[in-house]
Amino acid sequence: NAGVTQTPKFRVLKTGQSMTLLCAQDMNHEYMYWYRQDPGMGLRLIHYSVGEGTTAKGEVPDGYNVSRLKKQNFLLGLESAAPSQTSVYFCASSYGRDREFVDQPQHFGDGTRLSIL
């Protein structure tokens, strides 16, 4: 009963390096999300997707790119990592259809702790 799985769990990067965070869900959810969590700021939405092949910007999209080539996977990329991107990243998914269903809880992965030196 995996739910939402994020890899890796921890990563340390040097400024300017690139990397991709992987999120996989096995609940057949249409909607997927990437958040970052910083002290005192709660969860802020980076990008989200309402279905395979679609992505949209959230509140803090700058410096990140995403792709949703398969329904079950949602990738978050950092092209040139900066110390300001040091954070805990959470992926989530929820049931949805036709851009509706705003009453569904989002289900979260365990997070990825990313440090950029």
Add this chain to the structure above:
Amino acid sequence: AQKVTQAQTEISVVEKEDVTLDCVYETRDTTYYLFWYKQPPSGELVFLIRRNSFDEQNEISGRYSWNFQKSTSSFNFTITASQVVDSAVYFCALSEAAGNTGNQFYFGTGTSLTVIP
């Protein structure tokens, strides 16, 4: 402007005390949904409850209870006879129906609860 406000940043209580976590939200929609999540020290986010804007009935689940008051735009969470295992960060979230493509949530900044044995 913050759509969800959790004014209590940190709360400490002694075990077996009751504690209430406040959540105040702001929306112009008549249809919306409110959620509470728990983030224990292990880091994962756990869905606790959902409430829709048309149902003001209070909810009780064991030692947990939720008080939804539209008149004050509040959705407060009370833990009765707190236990050490209740120590966590608790997040309140809002999902609005109008114009919400993809079931986007607005999260509060969280309240860190410490239960002292």
